[in-house]
Amino acid sequence: MEEKIGIEEEKKQTMPRLGEPAPAFEAVTTQGVIRLEDFKGSWLILFSHPADFTPVCTTEFMGFAEIHGELQKRGVELLGLSIDSVYSHIAWMRNIEEKMGVKIPFPVIADLNKEVANLYGMVMPGESKTETSRCVFVMDPEGILRAMIYYPLTTGRNMQEILRLIDALQTTDKHQVATPANWKPGEPVIVPPPNTQEMAEQRLKEGYECTDWYLCRKNL
Amino acid sequence: MACINPDGTLTSSGLAMLSALKTxxxxxxxxxxxxxxxxxxxxxxxxxIAGGLVEEEGVKYSLTELGKQRLETQ
Incomplete structure (x- = not known):
């Protein structure tokens, strides 16, 4: 019976796709009832954590609070989520402030019925049927899902990588370029590969730093 | 509700929003x-709006009579 319930619940889960509108929701949070559409016009990072009052999650929340100011400078809002009650969230956030001296400035969804978790495929039954994994979904100001990161329960996320990802996405949008491996702001970016032979020949004359016709870099 | 307490009084963010809506x-x-x-x-x-304190007028929002009373008594 329990197995049957598990399978049915697994079936209810959907996976969002990059480049498509992020699934809409309305949810109870620590800052009131919030809808996804409330973030229209801003970038949004929706992230999940396995459970309140757990050690790795506490370090991650402190990490997200630490980069909150940098995210705000980039026009990015943060929204957390776990399968806990709003009272648990409030108690945990107060505890983090009292014991660690860190105030959590962003809202956190209390997703007790797993509605949002299932909509975004945040529960990985192979790891845990009752907790969300460490997921990160980046939505742009139009509400399009632009990036996803999934980490297991055991491994805390890298906040600098999340900032780097935002910088890369915003640079791509602003300059219509791509970013190479390990790219950081200020470093050369990649000019999109040519689609025709004519474009391939043309770009070699444009002063880019080209290793070959398909790999050209430029400074912004 | 994040702006209205269960006893009907305004939270600090609710009060800030209603105060902003004097015009x-x-x-x-x-x-x-x-x-x-x-x-x-x-x-x-x-x-x-759900609490009846504010109404929509096209792209703008204004206080209802109840909203004005609540703001005065808060």
């Missing part, structure tokens, strides 16, 4: 004057 303004202006991020402005305005 009809847009949602973006409500958030800005109340010192809230835009997403909080949107969800908060929804709360106070």
């Amino acid at each position: 009809p303004i847009t949602l973006e202006e409500v958030a800005q004057v109340a010192g809230l991020p835009l997403f909080r402005g949107r969800s908060g305005v929804r709360d106070i």
